[in-house]
Amino acid sequence: MSTSIPHTSDHLPLSSSASKLANGAPLTNGHTSKNNQPETTHHHIWLITGPAGCGKSTVAQFIAKTMNLPYLEGDEYHPTANIDKMAKGIPLSDADRWDWLTNLREESIRKIHAGAQGVVLTCSALKRKYRDVIRVAPYYSHDVLVHFVYLHAPEDVLVQRVGARKGHYMGANMVHSQCMILEPPGPEETDVITVDVSASVEEVEAEALAKIREAVKRELVRDS
Ligand SMILES: Nc1ncnc2c1ncn2[C@@H]1O[C@H](COP(=O)(O)OP(=O)(O)O)[C@@H](O)[C@H]1O
Numbered sequence: 001m002s003t004s005i006p007h008t009s010d011h012l013p014l015s016s017s018a019s020k021l022a023n024g025a026p027l028t029n030g031h032t033s034k035n036n037q038p039e040t041t042h043h044h045i046w047l048i049t050g051p052a053g054c055g056k057s058t059v060a061q062f063i064a065k066t067m068n069l070p071y072l073e074g075d076e077y078h079p080t081a082n083i084d085k086m087a088k089g090i091p092l093s094d095a096d097r098w099d100w101l102t103n104l105r106e107e108s109i110r111k112i113h114a115g116a117q118g119v120v121l122t123c124s125a126l127k128r129k130y131r132d133v134i135r136v137a138p139y140y141s142h143d144v145l146v147h148f149v150y151l152h153a154p155e156d157v158l159v160q161r162v163g164a165r166k167g168h169y170m171g172a173n174m175v176h177s178q179c180m181i182l183e184p185p186g187p188e189e190t191d192v193i194t195v196d197v198s199a200s201v202e203e204v205e206a207e208a209l210a211k212i213r214e215a216v217k218r219e220l221v222r223d224s
């Protein structure tokens, strides 16, 4: 692995502070040939979003397995204080979420720089400003493209699914607060794929995969 970002024509020079991850580790160049990919091949962050119970983890695992990409489960990156709060039924504040979101972006880039062709990441990303944190990824790694797969279903469906789920700190009592602050992606957010998840797991997974493949095809056409 190389240790610094080369200041070549397709890399904006980054300031010394911007060229480091939050923990001080350097951001490294992802333009290796580890996957035998040409230099111009994009790396994707597929961010599976939506409120608790919409099926982010379920769909992300399927997509990651099918596309042979690493899977980053956003829930695993919360500080203990956030998990304790949510387990008590207290919704997180914006302040609780910023470092978590930045960390998810950086972990995704780190995986790509370590040789992954892309990553599949789960994160509710309920507000536009949260999605914008992840959208900054190409600033740090110029060949990265961020896509959101927004999973949605009526609140009562989410409540029922979270209620039936076992062994998770997030209780069904948290769904309402999530739906209240949810800012569904608007038409101007052109990097979003939307999937209605009211259908069965198999149907939802198939639709998400088909839409992801269409997005990749569109990219190839655009780049050719
Ligand atoms: N399309 C679906 N139909 C029925 N149940 C589902 C569907 N997708 C997910 N589930 C179930 O709903 C619960 C919540 O799904 P999960 O993937 O944990 O959602 P999230 O990660 O968004 O909170 C899980 O028990 C899961 O098995």
Ligand SMILES: O=C(O)[C@H](O)[C@@H](O)[C@H](O)[C@H](O)COP(=O)(O)O
Pocket: 051, 052, 053, 056, 074, 075, 091, 092, 097, 123, 124, 125, 126, 168, 170, 178
């Ligand atoms: O799987 C779930 O039940 C949710 O996705 C859950 O994990 C939670 O939503 C976030 O991790 C907390 O963050 P937010 O309050 O920003 O959704």
